[in-house]
Amino acid sequence: MRTHSSRRLLSALAVLATLSLTATACGSDDSDAGTGGAPKDVAAALEKGGKVTVWAWEPTLKKVAADFEKKYPKVDIELVNAGTGDKQYTALQNAIAAGSGAPDVAQIEYYALGQFAIGKTVEDLSPYGALAHSKSFTPGPWQAVNQHEGVFALPMDSGPMAFFYNKKVFDKHGVKVPTTWDEYVEAARTLHKADPKIFITNDTGDAGATTSLIWQAGGRPYHSRGTDIDIDFDDEGTKKYTATWQKLLDEKLVAPISSWSDAWYKGLADGSLATLSIGAWMPANLTSGVATASGDWRVAPLPQWTEGDRTSAENGGSSLAIPKAAENKELAYAFTEFATTGTGASTRVAEGAFPATRADLESKAFLDKPFPYFGGQQANRVFAESARNVGEDWTYLPFQVYANSIFNDTVGKAYVSPTKLDDGLKAWQDASVKYGDDQGFTVNK
Structure with missing residues (x-):
């Protein structure tokens, strides 16, 4: 993104x-x-x-x-x-x-x-x-x-989301695949303690990834009725996301590496980046860009914000x-x-x-397709289930392209300074409100 x-x-x-x-x-x-x-x-x-x-x-x-x-x-x-x-x-x-x-x-x-x-x-x-x-x-x-x-x-x-993880790394360090985001944080701690070179994932601030995880958590920060718009990053779902992700940032459990960079591909290949929570379009990128790790990776449903849920989101x-x-x-x-x-x-x-x-x-040929990259796993079954479980009622801003372009100037500060994610999202909200007002929208917050 x-x-x-x-x-x-x-x-x-x-x-x-x-x-x-x-x-x-x-x-x-x-x-x-x-x-x-x-x-x-x-x-x-x-x-x-x-x-x-x-x-x-x-x-x-x-x-x-x-x-x-x-x-x-x-x-x-x-x-x-x-x-x-x-x-x-x-x-x-x-x-x-x-x-x-x-x-x-x-x-x-x-x-x-x-x-x-x-x-x-x-x-x-x-x-x-x-x-x-x-x-x-x-x-x-x-x-x-x-x-x-x-x-x-x-x-x-x-792009229904799924959890891509390096099975070889998880097995080596005796880490179970997390089914909740709390377990994900624990897995991050365990892996990084076992080997300080290993991070659960990378993140330098990405608007698409952030909004997708807020979506999955039940957050609905945007509501649009024509030119009348609500922007509110203070809802319960957003707070679930920030509370968890802030722990990862505070404890330095995510690698400060930008996605799609050479360092990112290298980390996915050598196991120093152990997971990705991303859209179902990712397999082709792994196959072509991280070919040396073929057989190491597997796919699972996204960890859940509430134990027992099956909610997903699009990315x-x-x-x-x-x-x-x-x-x-x-x-x-x-x-x-x-x-x-x-x-x-x-x-x-x-x-x-x-x-x-x-x-x-839903076709049998699609669902039964083996992925040699994922050790023969029928990964499309995971992706299809994710697509069926995408949370409803998500909307974007009618000026989301602009909003995403200023993400790193606002929320991005939480990755490079003492700024907290909640404060970064508030700054993003305020900047988006101002832009919308300037363009003739009626923006409420």
Whole structure:
């Protein structure tokens, strides 16, 4: 997850938030809004054909695009990598502001979708038939795209969380796999005492990881009713998270190593980083980036905040949305539906993506797949259970991209100074409130 951004990016995102609110206040074109009436004539658009430009960085879409063109030879799919994450969102907002150059389809991560949905700069897909898929997707991804009284994208993948641990290290030091976060803290102490070079995990402050664990703990710091927003990091779930994580920081039980750095990969390979609590998309990264540790690692459900619970959360995942400025919206929807459901979804899973679709998640072939990297473990069974147990009613801010960009300037201080996590979260809350107020939102705290 990204937590650092340039001043230029922050300025661009500020413009986007303003544009979104302006569109709402002025009454953007709502002729396509609502859920009534027959679906738009997607079949006729496919018969006529045309070109669909797709902005996405996800590599599995290459095979999907080729399959779509084979099935519908009159349609040309042009895949464009306009940059990953924040870079693409900046390019997309620039195209929206300019009134030209926007793609027909855009990949948008779940945490970022709200800023486009609230101003309706992306299409409500309900009139195209999207509501027919309400039961097709797992709860977390569907909830992420079904917001502000519309369906503003279709889920492409998901990131239900799991607990990845180095079995070789755990066995060597006689540590049991923790089933609660209290046991996790004890495991951290035991491992670090046995070998001071071993840390239970790494953490230098990450907005996505923090909000995901707060989500799992039952915290719901964000509530959004259009432009009326609540931000409150003083709820019981958040306190559960900070009380536990503060112990790890105070006792120096987490390594001060940034994720995705060379030192991180090295620690995962040599066993000095013993666990990861992360999304189900992680196996491919371990297989390619930590190949020498193949056979050492296993997967288990996330530790629980309350003994006996089975609650999980999402960490990552993307959707496909159709900008209001798209030229071929019906064709764009046809491709979006193909890529995220049915054959297209299964193709992406076969190419290495983690499914958001119930059918793929529940298929015997998926569940029974052995992972040589995890010693032959059927790890998808753990991931599938996690997807079913994702806590409900989680929402992000409609300016979460900006909020995440200032995480290290606020909460991040708890990792490099005497600042406590609770105080860091309060600073993050205050900075987010100020930003929201400045952009025309009504923000309560």
